[in-house]
Ligand SMILES: Nc1nc2c(ncn2[C@@H]2O[C@H](COP(=O)(O)OP(=O)(O)OP(=O)(O)O)[C@@H](O)[C@H]2O)c(=O)[nH]1
């Protein structure tokens with residue numbers, strides 16, 4: 001009988017769903033499986049979609065997925081994975097149901113895999129769980145992966161930064177702009193979408209975003225965040241977003257930024273894993289050494305830098 005690893009690698013959707021469930025349940029065995037799948041990852045285009053609640057992210061994701069599935073003259077049809085991450089929801093209930101309705105046009109298409117993920121009240125770890133789910137989807141051969149995060153906060157920034165292309169969705173109205181600014185989310189945007197352009201105020205939102213970002217043109221090794229207008233409900237402007245994603249992907253490859261981003265991601269991930277492992281070690285040894293060293297640092301008897309050296313050489 002084939003193993004779960006083999007089934008996922010072969011693109012088996014039920015195996016993929018079960019692996020993601022085990023990631024959500026914090027099953028430690030998944031890391032072994034993901035480790036074995038690692039050589040198969042790195043092939044998918046990862047697109048992060050984030051922004052304030054209710055701006056139309058899921059509607060946009062569904063519209064984009066339809067466009068990617070169909071392909072165009074210059075872009076071949078692609079299989080699509082959708083991961084909706086909701087750090088604010090204690091259960092994977094309501095939001096998912098809503099998304100399912102929004103994405104029902106995609107249901108029944110074997111080339112689309114949709115999955116939701118909620119924090120279930122666990123402390124932290126959601127960004128990593130989302131990253132692991134994306135790795136699993138990548139290994140399963142899904143070619144374009146859309147990662148939707150709801151809300152505005154550090155979790156969203158962390159999750160979005162795991163993507164190659166980050167889209168921040170805004171809706172007309174100043175409130176959303178300020179929220180996004182607060183979370184530092186505009187800074188990570190490669191493409192800004194002002195959705196609900198059928199509502200009043202869309203143009204002034206576009207203007208204020210462009211003013212905030214400053215004018216500039218893309219080219220060579222430099223990418224200037226684009227501001228685009230959509231009506232995701234009707235599909236208006238969504239093809240332009242798909243084209244912008246395509247151009248950004250070309251830019252990433254051309255400029256070497258793709259490798260740099262991947263390197264950065266791998267490094268941040270490695271750091272976190274190492275940090276965790278070291279602390280596991282400390283916990284087993286007891287925190288006595290740590291507390292003692294901390295009091296010495298506070299008393300200026302040694303520096304934090306020296307303390308780390310001493311503790312690690314111990
Ligand atoms: N007028 C208008 N409404 C839209 C548009 N796009 C989406 N909506 C509506 O806005 C509401 C929220 O849409 P969603 O796609 O669920 O938004 P979301 O950002 O995914 O929401 P959360 O995941 O809950 O943060 C729904 O009622 C949509 O039908 C649009 O272009 N124009």
Ligand SMILES: [Mg+2]
Nearest residue numbers: 057058099150
């Ligand atoms: Mg949504």
